[in-house]
Amino acid sequence: MSGGLFDDLRDLYQEVILDHGRKPRNFKRLDDADRTARGDNPMCGDRMELFVKLAPDGHIEDAAFQGRGCAISMASASLMTDTVKGKTQAQARLMGENFRALAMTGVCPECGGEIADDMERLAPLSGVHDFPSRVKCATLAWHTLNAALDGGAKEASSE
Amino acid sequence: MDGPIAPWLNLDAVRADFPILSEKVRGKPFTFLDSGASAQKPRQVIGAMVRMMETAYANVHRGAYHMSEQATEAYELSRVAVATFLNAGDSREIIFTGSSTNAINLVAHSYGRGVMQPGQAVVISEMEHHANIVPWQMARDAHGLELRVCRITDSGELDLDDLAAKLADGRVGLVAVTHMSNVLGTVTPAAQIARMAHEAGAKVLFDGSQAAVHRRVDVREIDADFYVFTGHKLYGPTGIGVLYAKGALQEVMPPFLGGGDMISEVSFERSVWAPYPAKFEAGTPPIIEAIGLHAAIDYVNAIGMPAIEAHERALVDRAMARLPQIEGVTLLGRAQDRGGVFAFALDTAHAHDVATLLDRAGIAVRSGRHCAEPLHERFGVESTCRASFGLYTTPAEVDLLADALHQAREFFR
Ligand SMILES: Cc1ncc(COP(=O)(O)O)c(C=O)c1O
Numbered sequence: 345m346s347g348g349l350f351d352d353l354r355d356l357y358q359e360v361i362l363d364h365g366r367k368p369r370n371f372k373r374l375d376d377a378d379r380t381a382r383g384d385n386p387m388c389g390d391r392m393e394l395f396v397k398l399a400p401d402g403h404i405e406d407a408a409f410q411g412r413g414c415a416i417s418m419a420s421a422s423l424m425t426d427t428v429k430g431k432t433q434a435q436a437r438l439m440g441e442n443f444r445a446l447a448m449t450g451v452c453p454e455c456g457g458e459i460a461d462d463m464e465r466l467a468p469l470s471g472v473h474d475f476p477s478r479v480k481c482a483t484l485a486w487h488t489l490n491a492a493l494d495g496g497a498k499e500a501s502s503e
Numbered sequence: 504m505d506g507p508i509a510p511w512l513n514l515d516a517v518r519a520d521f522p523i524l525s526e527k528v529r530g531k532p533f534t535f536l537d538s539g540a541s542a543q544k545p546r547q548v549i550g551a552m553v554r555m556m557e558t559a560y561a562n563v564h565r566g567a568y569h570m571s572e573q574a575t576e577a578y579e580l581s582r583v584a585v586a587t588f589l590n591a592g593d594s595r596e597i598i599f600t601g602s603s604t605n606a607i608n609l610v611a612h613s614y615g616r617g618v619m620q621p622g623q624a625v626v627i628s629e630m631e632h633h634a635n636i637v638p639w640q641m642a643r644d645a646h647g648l649e650l651r652v653c654r655i656t657d658s659g660e661l662d663l664d665d666l667a668a669k670l671a672d673g674r675v676g677l678v679a680v681t682h683m684s685n686v687l688g689t690v691t692p693a694a695q696i697a698r699m700a701h702e703a704g705a706k707v708l709f710d711g712s713q714a715a716v717h718r719r720v721d722v723r724e725i726d727a728d729f730y731v732f733t734g735h736k737l738y739g740p741t742g743i744g745v746l747y748a749k750g751a752l753q754e755v756m757p758p759f760l761g762g763g764d765m766i767s768e769v770s771f772e773r774s775v776w777a778p779y780p781a782k783f784e785a786g787t788p789p790i791i792e793a794i795g796l797h798a799a800i801d802y803v804n805a806i807g808m809p810a811i812e813a814h815e816r817a818l819v820d821r822a823m824a825r826l827p828q829i830e831g832v833t834l835l836g837r838a839q840d841r842g843g844v845f846a847f848a849l850d851t852a853h854a855h856d857v858a859t860l861l862d863r864a865g866i867a868v869r870s871g872r873h874c875a876e877p878l879h880e881r882f883g884v885e886s887t888c889r890a891s892f893g894l895y896t897t898p899a900e901v902d903l904l905a906d907a908l909h910q911a912r913e914f915f916r
Contacts, residue, residue, distance in 0.1 A: 346702070348754070349864055349907065349910050350860050350863055350864075350911065350914050352863065353859070353860060353914070356859070357856070357915075361511060362915070386876075389853075389854070389855075389879075389886030390884045391853075391873055391885075412885050413853060413857035413885075414852075414853035414854070414856045415852065415853060415856045415857075416856070434816070448751055475859060478855065478859060481855060483709070498582055
């Protein structure tokens with residue numbers, strides 16, 4: 345057989361994704377995390393634990409994760425933890441909302457403005473919209489981030 | 504079609520019976536290797552169900568008019584066909600349910616909670632489908648039963664020494680184990696398990712959801728007390744399952760669900776249960792589905808279980824010759840007695856990524872944990888892909904899978 349059987353899948357598995365999937369960034373436990381949450385796709389076997397460290401003013405100072413899962417879920421968590429660092433919680437949630445739209449539809453009408461550069465970094469994952477059963481792999485990290493940010497709402501510092 | 508095809512099974516003719524097999528997936532032939540999750544349906548089944556709805560449909564057991572009598576007769580004939588299929592001695596030993604899951608839940612309620620005493624134990628195994636785990640956990644928690652889990656060996660076979668140990672104290676009321684694993688393909692030695700259970704004073708239930716599709720099942724020969732299977736994996740419709748239960752057991756079991764058809768007398772003070780199996784078939788049953796199941800059994804019988812078994816053996820041999828040869832592929836389980844179900848992991852990629860790639864080649868496999876999470880834990884793997892064969896699977900499809908897996912590994916390197 346020729347080598348090209350899966351060539352058209354390079355849209356989904358772009359080099360960035362394969363790279364982040366193989367060598368996820370921020371792949372560690374944060375012992376001094378202020379917020380943590382677990383994300384689980386029981387059907388797929390994707391599992392992750394997310395750690396968020398908040399600065400005194402409430403913005404995300406550091407983010408990291410550990411877990412196991414497919415290339416898409418690992419790459420998404422890797423890219424997410426990279427991009428939300430230094431953002432306010434509100435910005436991170438807005439990015440998450442727009443990322444879910446991007447993953448489901450492949451386009452993101454609201455991705456301009458102050459988050460434009462960050463959304464650009466997440467764009468390689470937009471290919472999942474062609475694979476309905478894989479969308480949740482890409483969005484798991486963002487759901488987990490929301491859960492982490494919600495989890496400590498009572499102690500949430502100023503936003 | 505190249506490769507060794509069992510001469511006794513006309514594969515081209517069989518495939519022509521399944522309309523969906525001529526569908527294309529992204530321009531490629533549809534290579535369906537997920538029959539273990541649910542099998543495709545032949546025209547004969549589809550036709551029988553449509554014919555029933557177009558010409559002979561009414562509710563059963565309820566109308567003193569022609570159509571209802573006809574529907575009732577067809578429904579009861581399906582029961583007879585199932586009894587013959589399992590070689591049950593009496594068609595009243597066949598209870599129609601909604602699925603295997605429903606059937607096991609029925610036993611867990613009516614026998615587990617209704618007949619067994621708190622303090623008695625149920626033995627399951629490490630390779631059960633969730634359908635044969637969770638109902639027993641629920642019965643344990645509600646009724647004070649003990650749940651024991653029989654180990655399996657590293658090759659994926661039931662550890663019979665451990666079964667003997669689990670049975671030794673005589674407190675086991677029921678052994679409930681699979682007759683064929685939906686992940687490892689392992690076929691369990693049912694007759695021997697039943698003998699061991701009976702010698703220890705326990706009853707035995709076999710989850711035949713996979714086995715009944717691949718092997719001739721004789722409930723009297725193996726001496727099963729309960730035997731369960733599900734219509735949609737046997738080339739029949741969804742929404743119908745079968746519980747074989749010995750008459751003497753049905754006699755002492757209280758009903759599971761209450762409603763119409765399961766009573767012989769109802770007043771506001773009390774109800775009198777109908778004789779079995781009606782006692783266990785509350786409400787309007789899956790009538791059209793029973794007709795479809797009958798057609799599926801007729802279809803399988805017309806091809807013949809020996810031919811189906813031989814065809815599958817050829818596919819298993821082919822898969823065993825090809826899959827372990829692919830670098831980076833690990834097969835789960837190496838049972839001696841096995842059917843056409845293969846779970847595997849690839850070293851460079853997660854099961855989901857592999858499944859997405861295979862889908863591009865038109866190949867449908869399942870990925871994840873296949874409703875057997877504890878089993879994956881037992882083998883220390885997060886998830887696997889699973890290829891499972893049906894009577895329409897060709898040796899060329901097995902080759903296609905092997906070639907695609909090889910390329911998938913390269914893709915992710
Ligand atoms: C071994 C086994 N048991 C039980 C089941 C449950 O069957 P159903 O979903 O039709 O109830 C399945 C299939 O899903 C199975 O493979």
